Amino acid sequence: MKTCDILLTGVGGQGVVTLGDLIARAALAADVPVAYVPSKGMAQRGGFVKVEIRLGQEAAGPRISAKGADLVLAMERSESLKGIAFVKPEGRFVLYDHVWEPTGVLLGEHEYPAQSNVLSALQESCREVVCLNPADRPSFDQQPVAANIYALGALAGSEALQTMIDSCMLQEAVVTRWPKAAESNLAAYQAGFVKGNQPIGQFLGDARNTTLERS
Amino acid sequence: MTKRILTGNEAVALGALRAGVKVATGYPGTPSTGCIAHLLTMNLPDRHVEWSTNEKVAFEIAAGAAWAGHRALCTMKMSGVNVAYDALISIAYSGTNGGFVIYVADDPGVSAGMPEQDTRGFALMSQLPMLEPSTPQESYDLVQRAFELSERTGAPVFLRSTTAIALGHAPMTPEASVAPREIEPILEKDIHRYTKAGSVICKDQHRESMQRLQQAGIVVQEMELNELSLASSSGGVGVISVGATTPYLDAALQSVDASTRAGISTLRARTTIPFPWAEAEQLLGHCETLLVLEELEPHVERGFYVAAQRLGFSNRIIGKMDGTLSPIGEYGPAEIRRGLEACGLVMDSDSAAHPSREQTEVVLARGDGLCSAPRPITVCAGCPHRGSYLAIEAAIKAAGFDKDEVMVTGDIGCTILGMNPPFDLLWNEVSMGSSVSLAQGYVHAGLQTPVIATIGDSTFFHGGIPGLINAIQHRTPLTLVVMDNGWTSMTGMQVNPGTDIEFQDAGRRVDIEAVIRGLGPDRVDVVDAYDLGGMTRTLTEALVQDGVKVVLAQRECVIQARRRGVLAGTTSVDADACVLCKRCLKITGCPALGVAMDGESIVIDPALCNGCGLCVRFCPTGALSHAVPEGAGT
Numbered sequence: 001m002k003t004c005d006i007l008l009t010g011v012g013g014q015g016v017v018t019l020g021d022l023i024a025r026a027a028l029a030a031d032v033p034v035a036y037v038p039s040k041g042m043a044q045r046g047g048f049v050k051v052e053i054r055l056g057q058e059a060a061g062p063r064i065s066a067k068g069a070d071l072v073l074a075m076e077r078s079e080s081l082k083g084i085a086f087v088k089p090e091g092r093f094v095l096y097d098h099v100w101e102p103t104g105v106l107l108g109e110h111e112y113p114a115q116s117n118v119l120s121a122l123q124e125s126c127r128e129v130v131c132l133n134p135a136d137r138p139s140f141d142q143q144p145v146a147a148n149i150y151a152l153g154a155l156a157g158s159e160a161l162q163t164m165i166d167s168c169m170l171q172e173a174v175v176t177r178w179p180k181a182a183e184s185n186l187a188a189y190q191a192g193f194v195k196g197n198q199p200i201g202q203f204l205g206d207a208r209n210t211t212l213e214r215s
Numbered sequence: 216m217t218k219r220i221l222t223g224n225e226a227v228a229l230g231a232l233r234a235g236v237k238v239a240t241g242y243p244g245t246p247s248t249g250c251i252a253h254l255l256t257m258n259l260p261d262r263h264v265e266w267s268t269n270e271k272v273a274f275e276i277a278a279g280a281a282w283a284g285h286r287a288l289c290t291m292k293m294s295g296v297n298v299a300y301d302a303l304i305s306i307a308y309s310g311t312n313g314g315f316v317i318y319v320a321d322d323p324g325v326s327a328g329m330p331e332q333d334t335r336g337f338a339l340m341s342q343l344p345m346l347e348p349s350t351p352q353e354s355y356d357l358v359q360r361a362f363e364l365s366e367r368t369g370a371p372v373f374l375r376s377t378t379a380i381a382l383g384h385a386p387m388t389p390e391a392s393v394a395p396r397e398i399e400p401i402l403e404k405d406i407h408r409y410t411k412a413g414s415v416i417c418k419d420q421h422r423e424s425m426q427r428l429q430q431a432g433i434v435v436q437e438m439e440l441n442e443l444s445l446a447s448s449s450g451g452v453g454v455i456s457v458g459a460t461t462p463y464l465d466a467a468l469q470s471v472d473a474s475t476r477a478g479i480s481t482l483r484a485r486t487t488i489p490f491p492w493a494e495a496e497q498l499l500g501h502c503e504t505l506l507v508l509e510e511l512e513p514h515v516e517r518g519f520y521v522a523a524q525r526l527g528f529s530n531r532i533i534g535k536m537d538g539t540l541s542p543i544g545e546y547g548p549a550e551i552r553r554g555l556e557a558c559g560l561v562m563d564s565d566s567a568a569h570p571s572r573e574q575t576e577v578v579l580a581r582g583d584g585l586c587s588a589p590r591p592i593t594v595c596a597g598c599p600h601r602g603s604y605l606a607i608e609a610a611i612k613a614a615g616f617d618k619d620e621v622m623v624t625g626d627i628g629c630t631i632l633g634m635n636p637p638f639d640l641l642w643n644e645v646s647m648g649s650s651v652s653l654a655q656g657y658v659h660a661g662l663q664t665p666v667i668a669t670i671g672d673s674t675f676f677h678g679g680i681p682g683l684i685n686a687i688q689h690r691t692p693l694t695l696v697v698m699d700n701g702w703t704s705m706t707g708m709q710v711n712p713g714t715d716i717e718f719q720d721a722g723r724r725v726d727i728e729a730v731i732r733g734l735g736p737d738r739v740d741v742v743d744a745y746d747l748g749g750m751t752r753t754l755t756e757a758l759v760q761d762g763v764k765v766v767l768a769q770r771e772c773v774i775q776a777r778r779r780g781v782l783a784g785t786t787s788v789d790a791d792a793c794v795l796c797k798r799c800l801k802i803t804g805c806p807a808l809g810v811a812m813d814g815e816s817i818v819i820d821p822a823l824c825n826g827c828g829l830c831v832r833f834c835p836t837g838a839l840s841h842a843v844p845e846g847a848g849t
Binding site: 011021024025027028033034035036037038039046047048057059060061062063064065066068078079081082101102103104105106107110111112113117118121 | 552593
């Protein structure tokens, strides 16, 4: 059976753990073996959060090896760097380029990584990088849609995941979880799905110099 | 039953229900919390489930129920075993009547703080059998076998998990739960069995406990818990895997070619204690080289050295003792690969390209200095502890001392976050309740400055009270700040003895103030942790006064308060008046404070701010303001 290892990173409060749960539920519905482990650390909010998901292996150990993740989704720019060691060279990296500066950065005590440096680091690490600009996040009923569902849509647009779990199953997991917010979440998911099919750069030799398409 | 996704902790809970458990007790501690927490979400009228005051209490309650003939479960994180062990060794000597399972989750890699101790050492010390699942599904299966093993041997049995299994999620299909047995409680008066008063009694019990472990070896064989698979040809590699390493080994063996794989023997060890002698003998006789894969201490590996010596073998044993693998940190695919390569097996890709998990977590392999911004954990926006830290700091200054000359001991739980910036207030963290006693040692050592101890409410109930009694009895001058937020918060908001009565199953709460006053310290003050001025004044007085002073700083955990819809107030910024000095941010470090998009002023994230108003006090221009809704606050 095919397998797909997914790493999610972000900051507490961004809905990263929820995404892990949704993907696992969709896998269960699709009868795909799944194991996942969230690492929340000690902070309720504002700390580093990571979820490791392994699809397609019966009774898998939940930890992904270095350079073992087919897909990485980072919900925060600075925390995306922690995914670099895990992404496969032939894998795909989705960055929802939210900037959440910790206090030390706001006070000028620490550096916060620049977008261009982060994107080039991501592009060196793997074949495909998708960068979602938070400003592009659509609105529904004059409210911005859920960022994590928007990002989930972009993740679902990748072939590695589609071959494991049909996109319908992921959407169903979202709708089942929040039936009242179904329309808004589906709008988020679908907008993300479209963006997910527009990688900004494919690192194939001189593609390194591809101009970053940013709106 | 339908297929669901469950954590290892939940699997243990459901497996225990399947086994007909009657009494389940525990004390919260990551990564074990989810077991009792899950049981408490269920309606279980014919069973008793509780969060106990501490692990020793939890253990003794479960032991009593098991002595009375029922199946009992007790849960804790590895640190809790240290607390329970005094009772545990005595119960191990006496044995049990009903099945008695102690579920412990170890934390290799330290996801949540505290020493990386390996609980298997406690099972060895107490000569109790221990089963070790390798997946959430096995946790469900093995907890049931553990009850059976306990009853067939008369020994309490450990079930030992680790973080990746306890917090790991996997689909499984739990079966219907089974009601506890309907029996009359056993009342057996036998001081030879149930007391420790006398040499004969204790030596007999020691002998009996050894016999129970020996019996467990036989029962474990009958249950076929340890899975041995010998290669058709001898002289090859044998791999012994324990706990979380087993699934990684299975995956790694998929990546060696079929003929090589056929030459590898494996032992999936599910019992470190009792040591699988029969399987070890077969492996030693069949294989040239043995690889032992186990997280933390080399307990099984040592067993193989002993077995080899006893049986006259001289195999090459690869593991930690030859330096191939480390006793530090959690194992993932990289460690398994390193072990296999040390056996001379060729893996599908270059191992050098696979740094260990520790390396990938700590260092990014980049030469250009690009790295994530540090994100030290801090207390939540609106956390009352922030007020306590700021008041302690202000009081130290107001009493004429420097922060660097005043010992402030820390304790376990959210309250320890005062060790981090911007507070940098706490000097140490040892174990539940240690802050109060450690402080007394500093006083007796002759410190001329005031000594302050800090502790949370649940930690105070758990282990802080004896230390306070001691200080009062010996008139040891110190100031104890009890930061009472009404919940056991660090582990995810569990109910403790002092939690609001609304959340108490039995409709009773223990009045922490009455407990403190009842002990008779020289001074007791009750303050609001959000009232920075008042708390600072009180603390300043306490610091310069002789005797044992207790300041009880009360205010509900902000996470719980928000869940209940309690907002302390509203804080707002006048962007025109803000000069962006960032004093508010520098002093409080509150995650709700940020800098506006235009870079001109401070902004407050309304989704995070609970309106505690602490930041307002540090604004030099009056740009921050605070409004308290009617009927709120103190």
